[in-house]
Amino acid sequence: MILFFYPLPEEQIEVRETLFFRFNGKKIEWVVLGQDGQRLEEGLSGADLFNSRFSGTYDGFIVFVVSGEKVLMTNASVPSKQKRKIAQAVPFVVEEQLAAEIDDSVFAIGERNQKGEVHVSVIDEEVLEGVLVLLQELDLRPNKMISETSLVKSKDSAVAVIEDDRAHFMRPDGCGITLQKDNVAAAISVFEPSNGLELIGSASSLESLAIPIAEARANEVNVSEREVEFMGFSQLCSYFDGSETNMLQGKYKVEEPIPEIGREWRQVLIVLAVGAFLHLALVFVQGWHLAKKADENRHLAKALYDEIFPGEKNVRDIRRRWNSKLGRRGADPGNDFLGLFASAAVGIGPAELILQNINYNESRGDLVFQVFASSS
Template identity: 25%
Template sequence: MSYRLYVRPLAPFSEPGENPEGRLFNWVLYDAGGDVQAQGSGDVRSTIEQTLSQNGLTDVLLVGLIPGDEALFCLADIPAKQSRFINQALPYAVEEQIAQDIDSVHLALGLHTHDGYRVAAIDKDRMAQWLELFSGWPHTVLDAIYPDAALLPMTEEGWSICLDGESAMMVSDRGEWLSMQSENLGMFAHTLATPPSEDVVADVPIVVYGTQTEFEEQQAMLAELMTPGRLSVRRESLELMPLELLAHAHHHHLCRPINLCQRDFSVKGGKASPLKPWKPLIAVAAVWFVVQVALEAGMGFYYQQQADEMRQQAMMVYRKAFPDDRRTHAGNVRRVIEGQLRMAGSDRPDADFVTLMKYTGQQYSNVAGTGSVTFNSINYSQSRGELVVDVRAASYDRLSAIRNGLAGQGLDAKIGSVVNEASGARGRLTVSGG
């Protein structure tokens, strides 16, 4: 089962790489089924590692969440479709949206929308510090680093807001994230309530997440947020910390965050392979396959030798029977012998008149005991070696009995010109040597 560990550091955020042992984290551990297996608030790194160790977990996917204001959301209008050209044009496409030297900024590419490519921009030095903070944790493999606000569940055609103490995380339906002081939400609400043009527009849906305690403490702010008439505000109570909301939205694909671990800060090289648990079985299967192929090849070579020996023995027997035949070889000896057998079968001598009369009379005696069979005329052709008898019988079965009896003696017997009459059947029996 694949586990995923969501880790969110607590303030202060000034130096992410400073004193990592004393830094505090909120964290939640999800299993593959989406169930929370463990969680903690304000714990040091060793406490989290001890929990993983006690549960015997390894290769847990680590997802690090950094403050949303650490990374800037941008849109890049790039007509290219190949990733190589997109990465080349990306700095120029977002340069005007960033207030610092573009060479000092790390750019992470997100999904392509009708507005363009979604891009996350973060200072390279800060990204290096965050990467160092989340790297090297025992029992885990770093999978991604996201701005925390980007993991909020999105509201269609509106905004999602999560109260988090003195700050608030926000995300729009197009994936744009923001982090600001909670006291400034009223000003932000007035900005959203101002129509972009004179056209008639629908209300903007706003979903506010927070604990019941935060709702009570922020009543004045919520009232200010609901004052503009164009905003449709709905509150969603949280029973636990905001991190669980973020982890739930990410696990169930309710958000579209941008992974900051790309390009120079990619962690793909350190990601555990999904085939790692199967490597011993794969090795055994590979050895078995090699052994099986070798065995099949050996058996094939053995049977080939046996076939060659049998062909040689067959040729030796053939040479003894036909010593003068030099054209026959192991490849055509079977065909030659079959042809000779056919010729031998067709060279039998034809039977003469006396022999044919002998066998025909014998069958006549066997069938005509009751006087039901009569020979009207007998003709013999020496050139064709055929005896033709005009025979009459009480039924066709009697004629057939004579023919079958002659065929049983090895002769060729046929009945033709059969005529069925009231008194019986008559026909012409032709007998020749088999």
């Protein structure tokens, strides 16, 4: 089965310490780098001691570094920018470079280089599954899985970092490979004169390569040497900058745990969302209720009008007809019959008066009540 991975967006990693670790035989080699890139601690231990030091609640950023010999770093020229088309084309573009069948390989697609080519990291599917099985024995889970080779950075010329009995080669275009030291001489000899090569390593490691270096220079290959006091896992991890292709993509992607403050804000957002939903639901229910009452009142007004004025037909505007019948022609409803009657009739009940007759003159706006008081 072919697995296609897509490049993840640039990760927003909180400023915190970073734990790098890799398998070294049956041991685990690890190093912790601080926010400024300085080495805080390092060690080589078994899984039990590693778990006791780094539990599942470890809050640093965790990077697992897989052996560079197991990963081929190459490029694929795919003009399309659509992820689906890139995923379909990449295996066939790099097929000739693979020792295994493409159906048995996992392709991790990274960013593009300056030429527009897509970075591709290829690993055998069984190898990756085997690594993941070993990682299951640990309490923590890595946020990112990268190749040792990807830690080497190259700009204008190829770079080879000599680490113990191995060498990590990286070309400016992003192609890289890790070789055993016995094969370094052959790798140096194939460099074209136009390509420069920078070798980084300890004095003893560079001295052991003196003969192939001299042969490359004799072939006009620009070979430069940069001596460091010691080149080990911690020094290699110091080159980490976050641009390395992450192998944990697709179904292997590890979800970042939500920090406590994030959980609190999420709860606040949930409460706000529920409140907004309930408010909208209440407004909807109120609107539906008012619309229903308006329909009921409209039917009652029509029935009352038909009862009082049974002879009239084709009555469309009940309000206008009522106003016309009640003499409400002015803009001020307080001067019509209903307005005057409402104002004058307020005191009849409390005064225990009996309304006997009402006389209303529309032209003058006069309203006369004829009342009498009951005898005590």
